[in-house]
Amino acid sequence: MPNLSIKDVPEAWAQALRERAARNHRSLQGELMALIQRVVEPGSLPPDASTRPLTSQHRGWKTVEQIAAELRANPHDAKLCRELPRGVDIIREERDAR
Structure with missing residues (x-):
């Protein structure tokens, strides 16, 4: 090239x-x-x-603040996110398993 x-x-x-x-x-x-x-x-x-411009039609191009506001607006989605493991917990578990 x-x-x-x-x-x-x-x-x-x-x-x-x-x-x-x-x-x-x-x-x-x-x-x-x-x-x-x-x-x-x-x-x-x-x-x-x-x-x-960041609008709802541009999925995947949202700021962290926009995503957080959407999660706060929908309690069901927020509950699902709290139930998922955090990245830091996954990394610690992998590290401690060695």
């Missing part, structure tokens, strides 16, 4: 790209690939989290 290189990128642009990558939970390389893919293949990727 070919490599691309961009020289003399202004520091402000580089910082903005690093921040955008962090917001989208990607590495800088991953963010640049996503941007290039969006230009080369329009419609191939969903809008990134920094520009897309």
Whole structure:
């Protein structure tokens, strides 16, 4: 696969790209690939989290606060979540079993 290189990128642009990558939970390389893919293949990727409004129709693109509010609004779902083991408990159990 070919490599691309961009020289003399202004520091402000580089910082903005690093921040955008962090917001989208990607590495800088991953963010640049996503941007290039969006230009080369329009419609191939969903809008990134920094520009897309978070609504109920965008399942999987919710903030922690939105998910918590939904759980508080539906006591049945909240009860189910409390009954599930926590990740830290699973890790401790696996560690202690060694």
